[in-house]
Amino acid sequence: MTKIGYARVSSKEQNLERQFELLERAQVTKIFLDKLSGKDNNRPQLKEMLNYIREDDIIVAAELDRLGRNNKEVTSVMNQIQDKGATLEILNLPSLSGIQNDNLRRLLNNLIIELFKYTAENERKQIRERQRQGIELAKEKDKYKGRPLAYSSDSTDKQKRLTYEKIVEMLEKDVPITHISKELDVARNTIYRIRDEK
Template sequence: MAFYGYHRVSTKEQHEDRGVFELEEFCKEKGITLSGGVFCDKQTGKNFNRPEYQFIRNRIQPGDTLIITEMDRLGRNRSEILKELRFFKDRGVYVIILEIPTTQQDFSRMENNMARMMMETINNMLIEMYAVFAQVEIEKKEKRQKEGIAAKKLRGEWDDYGRPAAMEAAAFASAYARVENDVITATALRKELGLSHSTYYRYRAEYLKSKRL
């Protein structure tokens, strides 16, 4: 039985130290060893096409435990979050979300069936509620971004805004290493990252150019 830690920061954030520290402190307090490792993505939470997350998803086994700090570190789309949590449950993987205390309890050890059912119901309700909060937050963020872009266009500042990057160059470099090591094909990686053909090869060209410098 292995314990995995996962944390994600958005492309605008620079460090994942705070989240990793929270994971390590929780495990230290509970006497847990993160034997599976701690994995971090610097990528948007809008979808789950993230290299480190996908690596955990494919590697984690029945009986293992995945620990994350907050629901929105897992994702920002309610239906997709619940879909991923169902995947882990069906696979026999236990998920602990530090901001939801009830997920830290193993209800299967409760002898009272009625009490266990009530706690599981409460836990599921909390998970649903936090998933909704995560989606609402990204919708508010997108609304503010659209309003900001519209305002820049009206002021004639659109050229200064530029086109947002599909993902961080460092994140692409980390993912592309698997192509170089023959772990995955270029086509499979492009689909995994959710990049168009032209965007993928633009990132690839920039990555190879940086290696030559």
């Protein structure tokens, strides 16, 4: 049985030292670290760790969100860890290290993580619902403008404004939408929207 740590930071985060300190306190023998920038989804160290782990290993992370950026990614990583017969220990969740029976500890650990994921997903749904309600209320008061259109006559991007004018010109000449889409490299749905506005 080996205790293996996993840490992930983006270029914007400054908590690498904190994660390392927490993992060292948890007495991990090896740490895999991914440094990501922006929306980079490539996590080579996570992949290497998933290949490295063996049955009865314990994977330790400071927080559940270190394993992925969303519920789907986290669930996928958790499933891969379980498939290898390893367990997952998340340091900001209740510890089950005092339970001697491996099967019981694994079962309770998985239950806690599933509850945590369920709670996080519910929070996201509630945020989306409140946002939807806020938009509806703003629409009722005629204050909601929506996201500005990328291709329009009043677009802030000069190139997109010129492209919009070119689309309108081509539509007036009855140029097929598929041809306009290919020539200007604009999605057909965008061209349909512009056509329907006229």
